[in-house]
Amino acid sequence: MTIVFREETFHDDFTFRNSPEAVKRFPFPFPEDSYMYSVNLEPHKSYRPGSVYERTFDVDEHYVSEMRDRARVLAEDPLRCQSLPHMTLAGWDLLELIMTSKAEEYPELFELHRDGARWHWINRPLGIEQKFTFLDETTLPYGPMEYITRQTQGDFAVLDQRDDNLWMDAGMVTTQADWSLDFDIGMNFFEWHAPVPKAHEMGIFQRALKFLLNVQQGAPARRLNWTMTVNPLLDTSPENYHKWGVMKKDLTLEDMGQMMHLRVELQTFFRLPRSNALVFPIRCYLIKLDELVTVPKWARRFHRVIRDLPAELATYKGFISNRPKIVEWLSKYDDGALTSPGI
Ligand code: HEM
Known part of the structure; x- marks a missing residue:
């Protein structure tokens, strides 16, 4: 498998695009x-070769540019990465999980050589080669969680488990849908x-927590x-809302297809071996509406989902004021045909 890494930006001139192959593997989320x-929790098992679920940590054509964007955000705001002192061991667990999975699943891109505690990591796409001692922070340029998540797409919340609850005690969060690690830490x-509407009354969070407390090692x-x-x-962080919030006002029917994006998060959950922490990678996939409607069954379904979404959810997700325009734009792709469940 050869991935051609795209040169693109996620700010200012916004040159981000998906190739037709990336559109085909986009995780359309509506069954x-x-x-x-x-x-909606299920085992994180690989299936369908080429899909975003095939590997433990999906690497795609946006990898190099996304990592550049993360470095840019961190340079402006170092508080996007935080780890309370008791979470360092979980950071090493996470580094091990990512390095071993990537080296095994993408051998042409990543290599890991281990001689006892002496490790040698090679990341070809980012041009990184690092020899270090496992569990010795002084041998890496950053703490272990920061080091490895500067090289891995998606945000990461690392949760300590105690008192039958999960605690957000560490994280790397630069690609979030309007929430703040600095606010949520601890x-x-x-x-x-x-802040989530409806889900508390529906008992969703009680059931989800029960499930997460029991996630076992090796069964993400x-x-x-x-x-x-x-x-x-x-x-799209609260810290930078003054920059991106105003962009919602400029939307017209003419530029809807280019400017409006569906943002899908592939959220995974892994138990970590030494710390017993739970790591929650949140991988963001973006697709502009012009790209989405190249798949007619997605366009038809998406129109119906947005049209009928309860107002509380459209408000929480931040597009209630643009909803009429989005629905009008999408309606021309809905021929009214009956659809069957499944993606
Ligand atoms: C939203 C974190 C697991 C359901 C959120 C938010 C955060 C978050 C930070 C944004 C809240 C805000 O508005 O400030 C996490 C973490 C998890 C986790 C760290 C892992 C331990 C889950 C699970 C479920 C869930 C297992 C459900 C089955 C939701 C829902 C929303 C939400 C429904 C609202 C999202 C939307 O409408 O866009 N989560 N979450 N979360 N979470 Fe979680």
């Missing part, structure tokens, strides 16, 4: 014509989910989440 929150599962889980973003912005 039916309507959407409501649910405990919070528990119910506290950081407090996953779910999809989604929202909408104007322009291909990875960093």
